[in-house]
Amino acid sequence: MILRRVIAHFRRQEWAAIAIDFVIVVLGVFIGLQVQAFAVERDRQKSERDYLTRLHGEVEQLLETRARYDRSRTKFSVDLLGAVKVLDDAEGITPLSLDQCDAVAGSAHTTVPPAELPTVAELLSTGRLDHLSSATVRTAILTYVQDAVRARDLIVVITDSGRDLGKAHPHLITHHVGASRIRIEEVWLNPECRTEAMRADPAFRNELSENAYMYNVYTTRAVLPVSRQLAALHAVLDAEMSIAHPEKNDVTP
Ligand SMILES: [Zn+2]
Numbered sequence: 001m002i003l004r005r006v007i008a009h010f011r012r013q014e015w016a017a018i019a020i021d022f023v024i025v026v027l028g029v030f031i032g033l034q035v036q037a038f039a040v041e042r043d044r045q046k047s048e049r050d051y052l053t054r055l056h057g058e059v060e061q062l063l064e065t066r067a068r069y070d071r072s073r074t075k076f077s078v079d080l081l082g083a084v085k086v087l088d089d090a091e092g093i094t095p096l097s098l099d100q101c102d103a104v105a106g107s108a109h110t111t112v113p114p115a116e117l118p119t120v121a122e123l124l125s126t127g128r129l130d131h132l133s134s135a136t137v138r139t140a141i142l143t144y145v146q147d148a149v150r151a152r153d154l155i156v157v158i159t160d161s162g163r164d165l166g167k168a169h170p171h172l173i174t175h176h177v178g179a180s181r182i183r184i185e186e187v188w189l190n191p192e193c194r195t196e197a198m199r200a201d202p203a204f205r206n207e208l209s210e211n212a213y214m215y216n217v218y219t220t221r222a223v224l225p226v227s228r229q230l231a232a233l234h235a236v237l238d239a240e241m242s243i244a245h246p247e248k249n250d251v252t253p
Pocket residue numbers: 056060234237238243245
């Protein structure tokens with residue numbers, strides 16, 4: 001239509017009308033592009049909101065799961081150091097407590113706590129991290145991912161160096177499988193420790209000290225820092241999405 005009119009104007013050399021046609025065409029294209037850009041931006045904002053909402057839900061759930069790991073690993077670590085102290089006292093007569101015996105028997109079991117956030121995996125694998133407009137959120141996500149990877153590598157090294165004391169010293173530790181006290185993977189163990197014999201065995205005490213040291217590194221350098229970084233990511237998401245939580249959801253480092 002417009003083209004036919006423009007050709008007619010050209011034939012009659014109506015320059016003013018040609019100019020008006022030109023402006024109409026340019027304006028039409030311009031408005032069309034603006035509308036398209038607006039729709040694209042609206043879609044991006046909606047997908048950003050969806051990603052942030054999903055991510056926030058996953059972070060909350062993972063924080064809850066990891067809090068259990070943080071507590072049990074910290075307690076295990078304290079019990080192990082307590083056991084080392086009890087056994088190092090040559091004149092001592094105190095037996096290992098049940099918890100300390102559990103820790104000694106399980107001192108080589110350093111598993112990787114869950115750290116996966118499916119939304120982050122999706123954002124990274126599809127190259128859509130840039131869909132999140134906040135640089136603070138993007139940095140918090142990347143820092144968390146890096147810390148989680150570093151922690152996993154460290155845990156693999158620690159796990160390789162750990163010595164299963166129950167296997168190495170069966171005369172000092174007896175596992176009564178079934179009657180449950182501690183759970184390692186899916187097997188429930190009820191270890192029994194012979195404190196006096198342990199105290200008299202320097203090789204055993206050396207190995208226990210090494211395991212206790214490594215377990216402490218596992219807890220303080222691999223498990224807890226990742227949870228702290230996850231809590232930091234949570235705080236950034238809360239600020240970005242203007243979410244306020246009651247005190248109990250806060251994770252104390
Ligand atoms: Zn929150």
